[in-house]
Amino acid sequence: MELKRTKKEIEIVSQTESQRDWDAVKSYFKPDVPVVLHLDGVGILIRDTESEGQVSENGSSFQSDDSDFIVRRYAKGDGTGELVSIMRTELLQTVLDFCVKNGVNVVDLKFAPFPVAAIIPLLASVSSEVITGRWKLLLKDGKLHSFLANSDESRVTYSIEGELVSSSVIALLAACLQFLSGDMDDIPLLGRPREEYTYGYLLKKGGIVVLGVLLLFLTVNYFVWDNLRGRYAGLRMQVANNENYLTELSGLESKLKKKQFFVDKYIGNDVSTRFSFYADRLASTLPGSIRLTKMELQPLMQKPKEGKAILYQEKTISVEGTSRHMTAISQWIKKIRSENWVKEVELVSYSVDEKHHTGNFELEIKF
Structure with missing residues (x-):
């Protein structure tokens, strides 16, 4: 989803019939839905500098000496330098406060166009440049080398594994794929939201698993108990029947003893x-x-x-x-x-x- 924020309101750029205003959009952000942001525009600076050390091609994020800024570096494909993106910590805090206020559960964040470098090998029919939002990323030997402004903000469509993706959201797609692969930026301001989401997710899923196990246990216990109850009722009936038979047998034995007594007394056992x-x-x-x-x-x-x-x-x-x-x-x-x-x-x-x-x-x- 592509949004544009002004000082007073949020404008929805990628409108659909169900996404015409912010209130409608907020309904998609459930408490258990992780949200990945990609920021670009005023307040975010990008630079092409000489390399000062070995940097990952996909970038590395760290706090600069000045805690007011967040810096992310990307190595050029030919090793001649690096591309740097810089964002004020205050701006990030403002964005996160807005997200918390509106129930948006942010778990990762990328800024500037350079995260696209991670998915360049997946783009079909790309030769010398990749358009991402208001920037053009220049490629050399299929790797990120430099950038230019996309002055007319033209848009193109790319194919990734058969799926068509607009150039306006390709950087966001790259950010989502990096999050799903576990490549998340080490941004202190996101530490607590990530923990809350992770623990909440584990608690919910764990609760569902525990509840499922409990329901399974109760179901098995019910059938076992019902079977034992049926067997107990059957055994009680047998005991009751046997008691009746024993009572009847006792009566017959008593009659037999009485008759035997009369035979022994008046007739005798001896032939004579x-x-x-x-x-x-x-x-x-x-x-x-x-x-x-x-x-x-x-x-x-x-x-x-x-x-x-x-x-x-x-x-x-x-x-x-x-x-x-x-x-x-x-x-x-x-x-x-x-x-x-x-x-x-x-x-x-x-x-x-x-x-x-x-x-x-x-x-x-x-x-």
């Missing part, structure tokens, strides 16, 4: 004391069409005789009864055989009572 259990099981399987007339548990093998031991049929039950249907007897025998404690069932006898139309039977059950 389980007769009541066998009798109960036979009665529970008995069909309604059969009537029992006799049941003997471990019946006698013979009638007892005095002086002789009594003999029993061990692990045997003898059953006698009547039924009108032989099929009912057969079905009952099948049911008895299906009992786990029964080893064998035998129909010992069967006879028919013609008078009462019934069948008399006798069963022998081994256990």
Whole structure:
């Protein structure tokens, strides 16, 4: 952007539809936008002098013996002397005060036309001179040699890597490129603005990085926490279900102990004391069409005789009864055989009572 400052106001030389007044231009200067200035005009002197020592081709800036001036020297391409630009410190302070007042964050500054020397190799179709603002820089063997006034202030357009640049702002472009490459002038008045910009930039970018890391951490933490919460809820549900199962199991074990107690007390675990259990099981399987007339548990093998031991049929039950249907007897025998404690069932006898139309039977059950 090309501006021209008078005593009372700033005139915008490179106007566009969005840059017609200073208030519109100021909107571009955000606090985090670095601004590079190039100054030229009244108050800036340039000289062509003999060389007094080795000077960088791109120039070197330092305070002269008189602190009221800032001097910058550029070596001629043929080594026969140097080109010097001089600016009053008071003028620079006035410019910087104006920039601070209007929120312009100045981080580097060049003055006079000689900074163009740094980009001469980039200019296409340049032979003997380069026009920059109100000056003509004379070249010798493609390097800066001298200068003349551009009396008619004519303007030309140069091509740099395919980009077209007006001669009125080519010195500013050179200043910006030197800033981006790290070649900044050591001007004490710019020390504090540079520090404020640098620290502010680092603080902002660092804050963004820290905030990004924090948000990433919180996001990861949320998903991890949500996953753990889901797993915790699932485990709690499993624990609750297991507690229900344990309660149910405890109740069943209690019932089993009670039943086992009654079995042990009234039936017993020994075979000789389980007769009541066998009798109960036979009665529970008995069909309604059969009537029992006799049941003997471990019946006698013979009638007892005095002086002789009594003999029993061990692990045997003898059953006698009547039924009108032989099929009912057969079905009952099948049911008895299906009992786990029964080893064998035998129909010992069967006879028919013609008078009462019934069948008399006798069963022998081994256990």
